[in-house]
Amino acid sequence: MTPRTKPEKITIREVAAHAGVAVMTVSRVMRNEPHVAQDTREAVLKSIQALGYRPLHSARSLAASVARVIGLVVPHKTTDFASKAGYEYLSALQMGALSVCLERGYTLMMVKGHQTETTAEELIDLVKSRQVGGYVIPAPATEIVGLLDALTAAEVPFSAISPLRMDKAQRWVAANEHAASSALTQHLIDQGHQRIAFAGGGAVRAGVERQGGFRAAMATAGLKVPARWYSDNGLVFESGLSAGNTLFADRRQRPTAVVCASDDVAAGVIAAAHCCGLRVPVDLSVVGFDNSGLSRKLWPALTTANLPVEEMTAMAVKQLVAALEPAGQPAPATSLVDCDLVMRQSVVPPGTSPS
C-alpha cells in the first residue's frame, strides 16, 4: 500500500557509516555538544535526515544513566476523581506538560500522588533508580503533608504548580489569583452591587488567594461582609450548593451577588439559587474562577477569570528540563502568571428587570 523504503533498524551506527564519521560524533551532534566542526555537524545532520534516524529512548537513558522522563503527580484525592471533578484540570495539566515534553524529547509519565507518606518515598525511589528525571507537582498534590520537604531533602528536582507556600519549592509556577479575584469583585461593585458574598474556599493557594482578593476589594470599597457570607468549604460543586443554600435561606437578607472560589462552586451556587426560586442573573449575579469548560456551558454563561493551566504546566516542565540539563535552554526558576478576566452573562446590575 505505502511504497516506503524504510529499513527496520536505523541506529546510530548506520548514521555514522552514512556520514563517514564515528558513532561518537553522531552522538555529539544529537546532544548538541559544542565541540563539533560546523561542516561535520551539518553532514551528520544531513544523514540523520536522509535515514530518518531517531535515537532509541531506552538506550539513551540506560547509557546516560538519566531518565528523560518527567513525572506528573496526579493530585489523587480519590474522592475528587471518583466524581469526575478535576478531570478537566488534569487534562489541561497534561496537555501543557505534553507539548513541552514532546518538543524537548521527554516522555511524560503519570504518577499517582496519594495522601500518604508512601508517595514521597515512591517518588524519590523512582528518581534514585533513574526511572524519572523530576516531577511536576500541581496543587493540590503540593499540599500532601511533608511531600515537598521530603523531595527537597532527597534532592529530587521538582517544580510546584500553585503551592500554598512558595518557600517550600525551589522551582514553582503560580498565578496572580489574588489580583484577578479583586478585579472580579471590583467589576461587581462597579455594576452597583454592595451586598456581595463569597462562596467556597479552602486551604490551598486557590482558596486562600481568591478569597483574599475578594476581601481586599471589598475592604478597599468600604463594603462590609457579614461573617456568615463566607463558607470556606471547598472548591467543588457541592461546596457551592451548600453555600448557596445557606446564603439564600432568608430571602430578605440575601446578597445580590456571589463571588465564587471556582467555576464549579459557581455552578453549585446557581443550582441552589434555582432551588430557592431565584433567577440568575436577574435576581443574583455570580462570578466564578478558572474559565473551565463548564463556565461556558452553564446558563447563564459565567463571568470568570482564566487560570492558564496549560501555560503554567508548560512553564513548570521548562523549569525542570533546564534543571536537568544545565547545558540546555535556561528558564527562570519561578514564575507568576496573570489571570485574564472573561466577561459573560452571569453578571448584571442589581435590580435589573427580566428582559
Next chain:
Amino acid sequence: MTPRTKPEKITIREVAAHAGVAVMTVSRVMRNEPHVAQDTREAVLKSIQALGYRPLHSARSLAASVARVIGLVVPHKTTDFASKAGYEYLSALQMGALSVCLERGYTLMMVKGHQTETTAEELIDLVKSRQVGGYVIPAPATEIVGLLDALTAAEVPFSAISPLRMDKAQRWVAANEHAASSALTQHLIDQGHQRIAFAGGGAVRAGVERQGGFRAAMATAGLKVPARWYSDNGLVFESGLSAGNTLFADRRQRPTAVVCASDDVAAGVIAAAHCCGLRVPVDLSVVGFDNSGLSRKLWPALTTANLPVEEMTAMAVKQLVAALEPAGQPAPATSLVDCDLVMRQSVVPPGTSPS
C-alpha cells in the same frame, strides 16, 4: 530526616547475589517464565522484596527490543481542545489506561493524532523503532482517514475505542449506546412525552448509535418525528445551542422533550431553551448522554446514560498487553460494555406545573 538505608543501586545483580543464584534466574522470575523451580522462585522473590528491587525500564526495553510502552492517541481535533471540550473525556481515557499500565509495568505515552496522513507514519515508525509497543486509539481518532487500515497493514498492534466500523480493528472496545439511547427515549415516552426531538449527532459511533437508538424507540412506540427535529450537527455545546434555537423558534410546534447526542449538546439545548423563555424541566424535558461531570453540575441536573470511558480504556489496554505478551494474561480481543441509565432532574411528565 528519614533514616532509611536504601543503597543507591539495586540491580538484578545484587538480587542474584543475595539469593545465591545466577542473574538469569532472577530475570526468569521477573518475567514469570515457567521453567523455574518453585523454591528457587520463592527465594528470589524474597530477595527482591528484601532489597526492594525494581527493574530498570530502559534496560528491559533495550535488551528485550520491545517497548513496554502503550501509546494513547489523543484525538486531536485541535478546535475541540482549544475550547477545552473533550478534556474530561481525555482524562477519563487516561486514568483508565494508566491504572492498567501501572499494574502491568507499562508506561503510558501520549501521542498526538492529527487529521493528516502523517499520523499513521509517525505511529508506525514509533513501533518499528521499538519506542512503543502498541496503541489505544479512542474515537474520534479512530476516524482519521486511513489510519486504522495503515496500522493494520503495517501490523502495528492497536485497540480501537468506539470505532465507527469494528471490522477495521482486530481489537476493539465499544459500548452499547444504541440500547441505552433507546432506553432513555423510552423513559421519556413512559413519562407521557410524544413530541420528542433529537439534537446533535455526527459521523462517529456515538452520533450514529445514539441517534439510531432514539429512532428505534420512537418507531417501536409508533411516534413520528418530523425531519427538522433532527439536527445531526455534532456532539458539542454549540451543536445543542443551534439545534435548540431551531427547535424552539416556533413555540406552538415545539417538542416537549429533547434527546441529546451528548451531555454537552444537552447543555446547549438548555441554554437555548432559557434564551427562548422556556423553563427546564417544566416546559421542556431533556436527556443527555455520557454522564459527564457537566451533567451533574447543570441545573437541572441531567438524566443521562453513563459511558464508562475508564473501564473501556482499561479493557483496551488489557487487550493490547495480551497481544504484546502472548505468555501473559489473556484477554478477549473485543468487548462490548453496557451504559447504565442515570436518573436526575431534567425529566418530568409534559405539562407539569412548576412546584
Next chain:
DNA sequence: CTGAAAGCGCTAACAT
C-alpha cells in the same frame, strides 16, 4: 531447571 556469554543502542571517559 539453571548458568555463561554476548549483546541491545547509546554515551561517559579517556585517548589522540
Next chain:
DNA sequence: ATGTTAGCGCTTTCAG
C-alpha cells in the same frame, strides 16, 4: 575536533 574503549542493566541465545 574526532575516535576508541568500556560499560549502563537487562534479556536473548545457547550450553550445561
